[in-house]
Amino acid sequence: MFPGLNEQMDVIRQGVVDLLPENELVHxxxxxxxxxxxxxxxxxxxxxxxxxxxxxAVVLHKMRQFQDLGHEATLIIGDFxxxxxxxxxxxxxxxxxxxxxxxxxxxxxxxxATIILRADRLIVKYNSEWLNSMNFVDVxxxxxxYTVAQMLERDDFSNRYKSGxxxxxxxxxxxxxxxxxxxxxxxDVELGGTDQKFNLLVGRELQKQxxxxxxxxxxxxxxxxxxxxxxxxxxxxxxxALTDSPKEMFGKTMSIPDNLITLYMxxxxxxxxxxxxxxxxxxxxxxxxxxxxxxxxxxxxxxxYHGADSAKSAFEEFERIFVNKDIPDxxxxxxxxxxxxxxxxxxxxxxxxxxxxxxxxxxxxxQGGVTVDGEKCTDPFTHIDISTKxxxxxxKRKFLYVISN
RNA sequence: GGGCAGAUACCGAAGCGGUUAAACGGGGCAGACUGUAAAUCUGCUAGGGUAAUCCUUACGGAGGUUCGAAUCCUUCUCUGCCCA
Numbered sequence: 001m002f003p004g005l006n007e008q009m010d011v012i013r014q015g016v017v018d019l020l021p022e023n024e025l026v027h028x029x030x031x032x033x034x035x036x037x038x039x040x041x042x043x044x045x046x047x048x049x050x051x052x053x054x055x056x057a058v059v060l061h062k063m064r065q066f067q068d069l070g071h072e073a074t075l076i077i078g079d080f081x082x083x084x085x086x087x088x089x090x091x092x093x094x095x096x097x098x099x100x101x102x103x104x105x106x107x108x109x110x111x112x113a114t115i116i117l118r119a120d121r122l123i124v125k126y127n128s129e130w131l132n133s134m135n136f137v138d139v140x141x142x143x144x145x146y147t148v149a150q151m152l153e154r155d156d157f158s159n160r161y162k163s164g165x166x167x168x169x170x171x172x173x174x175x176x177x178x179x180x181x182x183x184x185x186x187x188d189v190e191l192g193g194t195d196q197k198f199n200l201l202v203g204r205e206l207q208k209q210x211x212x213x214x215x216x217x218x219x220x221x222x223x224x225x226x227x228x229x230x231x232x233x234x235x236x237x238x239x240x241a242l243t244d245s246p247k248e249m250f251g252k253t254m255s256i257p258d259n260l261i262t263l264y265m266x267x268x269x270x271x272x273x274x275x276x277x278x279x280x281x282x283x284x285x286x287x288x289x290x291x292x293x294x295x296x297x298x299x300x301x302x303x304x305y306h307g308a309d310s311a312k313s314a315f316e317e318f319e320r321i322f323v324n325k326d327i328p329d330x331x332x333x334x335x336x337x338x339x340x341x342x343x344x345x346x347x348x349x350x351x352x353x354x355x356x357x358x359x360x361x362x363x364x365x366x367q368g369g370v371t372v373d374g375e376k377c378t379d380p381f382t383h384i385d386i387s388t389k390x391x392x393x394x395x396k397r398k399f400l401y402v403i404s405n
Numbered sequence: 406g407g408g409c410a411g412a413u414a415c416c417g418a419a420g421c422g423g424u425u426a427a428a429c430g431g432g433g434c435a436g437a438c439u440g441u442a443a444a445u446c447u448g449c450u451a452g453g454g455u456a457a458u459c460c461u462u463a464c465g466g467a468g469g470u471u472c473g474a475a476u477c478c479u480u481c482u483c484u485g486c487c488c489a
Contacts, residue, residue, distance in 0.1 A: 164485045227432085228443090237433085255442040291441045298441095323440065344455085360434090363449060367435045381455045395435065396442065 018219040025216040038072040042187035047105035052112040053239035055223040055232035060116040077106035080128035154198045179203035183210045194219045228257035246306045250314035253298035258290040269300035333401040341387030341404040346380040
């Protein structure tokens with residue numbers, strides 16, 4: 001039994017950017033209810049970057065909503081297309097992976113995606129299954145469906161072309177390959193980030209060419225990273241991973257710029273719109289302090305992935321370290337090898353892997369970023385007696401007990 | 406096939422024979438401030454060396470000219486543009 005049309009559409013519309021064509025989706029859902037048959041919802045996974053973060057969660061969460069409405073999710077692991085490398089949002093050609101690499105990454109992708117997706121009503125497919133067996137004739141036939149001008153409509157391509165950045169021919173094939181997936185699995189709806197809009201529409205177009213009922217496309221916003229400027233991505237190191245610890249999730253959320261708070265409430269914490277609206281107004285008239293709004297958001301995000309208890313302790317830990325400048329409740333301990341239990345501070349930091357080089361150690365020490373047992377130490381050459389356990393603090397976040405063997 | 410332009414540190418981009426571990430911007434890190442790992446301000450940002458006008462590595466690759474090269478020459482690789 002499926003929920004009614006209006007109920008479904010209300011859920012589906014939440015937070016979306018594009019839903020095209022909307023009336024077609026209405027027909028599809030009406031039909032689905034009448035025939036008691038779930039829609040086939042497609043989501044392509046790019047296995048070239050298998051580290052999922054809460055930016056990916058925006059779309060995955062939408063997929064989950066479809067599942068909860070009774071529809072069927074098809075997750076396409078782009079093991080074949082991963083070899084091409086998605087040109088989306090890239091100013092450079094992506095490195096090409098081998099099929100084995102993309103397969104392994106794909107597995108890890110599935111594990112992380114199912115943190116959000118439910119395991120029933122989920123079908124996983126690898127697109128090498130059909131793309132790998134296409135021969136050159138098939139490819140030419142596929143390619144003849146699109147023109148160069150159409151491809152260049154895409155921002156990524158036209159920008160690169162205008163700026164003189166190389167575009168390899170094989171990159172033009174990427175959208176077509178991805179579109180082929182839609183033809184093969186006969187998807188009713190394809191989800192993606194707004195940067196995928198072009199690719200999704202190619203899928204729709206190809207379905208028509210190949211005589212399959214065309215899919216609707218639904219795009220979700222691209223979540224800005226914790227720096228508040230660039231989109232969230234692992235390579236920019238502005239991401240909150242789905243597998244991050246509660247502490248990390250909390251801290252990273254606290255580091256977002258204030259103007260991102262309501263955005264994160266909606267797309268990362270999935271809070272309800274009335275609450276978000278209230279916070280937005282509170283922030284504007286000053287009745288809500290940005291820090292408190294952020295704390296609330298951070299706790300909610302941790303709660304989504306780790307539960308309410310973890311959220312509470314992550315918050316307490318944050319208070320302890322950054323507000324009360326206290327030390328964490330759990331600190332690692334490391335046994336250091338050295339003669340006579342004494343070691344130069346700069347050497348110590350490097351040996352304890354707190355810094356990548358001795359130069360770096362010296363810089364940090366001289367800038368006052370290092371304390372030993374709570375006392376600031378600015379001479380990189382003082383020898384520290386570590387025959388008894390000492391507490392090192394490097395920067396704001398790194399704590400470590402050290403002791404000699 | 407021919408002509409022209411280009412390849413610089415994490416990224417963008419100056420430099421065009423010595424004072425250049427390389428301006429400037431971004432990013433990153435640290436400090437100050439703050440009810441936040443927000444904002445703002447300041448400093449640092451190749452490795453080694455308890456110092457130096459010290460050593461090593463570094464301006465696409467390989468050679469060469471020179472007391473001395475990111476800067477000049479040769480050649481190779483890669484990229485863009487134009488002509489065919």
